[in-house]
Amino acid sequence: MADADASSSPGTREARADARPAAAGGLTSRTEDFPRWYQEVVARAEMADNGPVRGTMVIRPWGYEIWERLQAAIDERIKAAGAHNAYFPLFIPEAFMRLEAEHVEGFDPELWVVTHGGGRQLEEPVVVRPTSETVINHFFAKWVQSHRDLPLLVNQWCNVVRWELRPRLFLRTTEFLWQEGHTAHADEADARAYALKILTDVYRDAMEQVAAVPVLVGHKTARERFAGAVRTWTCEAMMGDGKALQMGTSHELGQNFAKAFGIQYSDATGTLRHVWQTSWGASTRLIGALIMAHGDDFGLRLPPALAPIEVVVVCVREDDDVLRAATQLTDELRRAGSRIQLDDRTDTGFGRRTVDWELKGVPVRVEVGPRDLAQGNATLVTRHTRTKEPVALGAVADAVGRTLRRVGPELRAEALAFREERTASVGSLAEAVATGTAGFARVPWRALGEEGELALAAEALSVRCLQRDDGELAGPGERDDALVAVVGRSY
């Protein structure tokens, strides 16, 4: 496939100053330089730009529309889990950040603090939220009085700001968009069950069914746990370079915040008790995951559920019959319910346009040209496999629908096969280092322990999660000693 490019642009490629071997479309190949490939895809698919302030990001329409669809999928699941959306302020009194010791310690170096407003120095500086545990719990303390007020299940979609040392578009930015859920429960078991419900029914389901990214679920070691949590549950996925990305986390907070903020309720017997809490979040980082999990040397590959455009109908060249047939197909597909775009920009070369649509990851392309029409056909091109097939004009809508239904499951299966190919079960630290550097090593936690974990850190590796050998989550009271650690490099 890639040689088609060499024949189409004789000489010019070689004459380039940087003279690197380029894949079709001029992208750096993933195997040659994965980080560079990532940056080029983000830029050339018009997903995002760096903002003018270090670490900030402009999310462009193509990236933002993907986010909106992902957001809708997650939001729908959060609501199904019983939580309601609300909004809390961006600014937090600095004093709030000092109320929960471990949490404060975790976030202190990352805080942006506003010291001036209204043209003068503020008497009390305000913190720009790095996460909203503190403000939200301040209000929970007011709102929770009785066991009848529980569980209290709140979510918000917002931006948060953290000082980041090494920003990267989508993956780690100073300001990012996310949802953060915060809940209060009458007892530990209810809090735990809810944290797990969010992990599996919201995050895992959205990642796998909508984004088509298979994830491993488990909990974090003490070292990797969220500051202030007693247990952090996580979804971890493998990217196209074998590295891990944390896709979403759900924390059991125990009674840490309840005690710090005085969130108490009277139980049925009139006894005053502290609530048990959870918090959970997923961010625009997921867009980065989508790019890195599914992208290929031709650009993005989007599952239809998230694609701003599912089908593009391309007029191969300027021609009245072509335009008429393409317009008709577009209308027909739109009636069938697809998000569709007609590309009749015949003043731009056909090759250029197809390369652009591939770069943007549009799942299905329907090409209409004089040759197709002479046969009574259109050409259906499937992005993720880069395969073409002639389809009779009358059968296009059906064929497109069939193809669209295939894309998500096939992308997911491909990502899963890749992960499995790069995963090995091993028995020692040394083997975990060898395997984890290029993929995931599954190693008994008792073969590592906290010392082993420290040794991994020296090799730029970490324990992504702990889970049972069969991939299931640890049960209540189940000891880590019996679990498997998934070891890998991470973003």
Next chain:
RNA sequence: CGGGCUGUGGCGCAGUUUGGUUAGCGCGCUGCGUUCGGGACGCAGAGGUCCCCGGUUCAAAUCCGGGCAGCCCGACCA
């Protein structure tokens, strides 16, 4: 914050060592024409505080001093 590298039209770069006319090249962009089935071609154009400040000099993208920013690798993290 440590180590390495880099700042030159929108993007990628050359030029800096050895100071010297209007600072070049590829891509992209605009117009016209020919094209169009995998980033077409020709002609004509537009577009630059050479990161910033200061210094040396007849003369600075180039030398000196000081800043700032970005990238890669770590530590931190969704």
